[in-house]
Amino acid sequence: MRTFLFAVFLLLVFAPAHPTPAQTIDPEAAFERIDDESSGTLGVYMYDQASGTEYTHNADRDWYLASTVKIPLAIAVLQRVEDGELSLDDTVTLRESDFVDGPIGAGRY
Template sequence: MHRKALDELAHRAEGRGGVLGVVVQSANGEYASVNADRAFTAASLIKLPVMLALLDGVEAGRWSLDDRLPVRDRVGGAGILRDLADVADLSVRDLVTLMIVISDNTAANLLIDRIGAPAVADWCGRHGLRATVLERRMMDAEARARGAENRTSPADMAKLLDGLVRGTLLGPAMTAFALDVLARQQVRDRLPRYLPAGLRIAHKTGELDGLRHDVGIIFTNAPIIVAALTENADEADDLIAESARRAVQSQPLFRSL
C-alpha cells in the first residue's frame, strides 16, 4: 500500500482540525503509515492490552479463565452488565468476551481490578508499547477530571496485533482464544464496512466524544493489520473504513474493491 493513499485520507481528516493516524502492514512486508507515533486517547482500545496481559497471566498460572468474579460496581457506557442486576458472578472467560465483543465497561473494570494496572504496564513495557498507558478504569469521571487518561498510538496497536497474529505474544491456545473473541466484535461500521461479506476480521473499536478508532487483523491471503485512530475528524467512520478498503485493495485478489 502506498503512503500517498493514507496521506490523502489524513488530509481529509484535517479539514476541521481533525487527525487521522493509521498503520497498515501485511505479512508479506508491505507497510505504510501516517501519524503512526502520535499518542491518542485510547478509549476502549485500552481493552486490548488488558486482555493480552490477562491471557499472559493465565499462561503463567497466575489466574485462570475459569475463575469466577463477583459482578459489582456496575458502570455506564458500553455494555450490558449494568442492566443485568441478577447476574451475581461470571467467569473470567465470559468477562473477556463481554469486554471485547460488546466492549462492556463493567467487565473491563472487573478484569483490570483482577490483574492490576501494574500488570498491564509491565506487559506493555515488555512488548515495546511505549505510547500505551492505562491510567484509569472505564467511566471514571473523577480520574479524567484529574487528567488521568488511557492512551495509545497506531504504531503500538499495530505492533500488538502483529505479535498476536504471528503467535509471538501468547501460546497457541491463548492466541486462538484472543483471535476468536476479536473476530466476534459486534461493531461493524468502521474497518469492515467496505470489505467483502465473509472476509474474516478480528478487531476492536473504541470511541468517546470526538474519538473514533478501530484496529484489527484482516485475514486475506496474507493477513493485513490496520490500526486507524481519529480525533475530531469529520466522517471518521468512513475514513477508517476507507483505510481498510485501500489496504485490502493492495492484495491482488481484491483490487476490484
C-alpha cells in the first residue's frame, strides 16, 4: 500500500501540468512500469478533464481503501463546520454500530 501511495504521489508531483510534445508520456505505460517495478499492486483511475480521456490500470479490481477514507470524511466534517452545523470543539461519541470491519480487525479500534 505504501508503494502504491508513493507511486501516486510521484505521478502527481512530477507529472507536468501542461506537457509540451517532448514531455508527453503514455500514462498507461507509466502505470504498467510502476506496477512492474513495485512489490505491491497498483490500481489507478485517471480522468483528463481537458480531453475527456480516461486512463486505467487494474481499475476493475475491488480495493480496500483503508485510511484513504479519512480524506472525504475530513472534507465532510469541515464543510459542516464551515456551514455552522458543527464546531471543531464538538465531541463526537461513536457507538458499537459505527464500527465496520477492516483488515486484520483494524475496524475494531
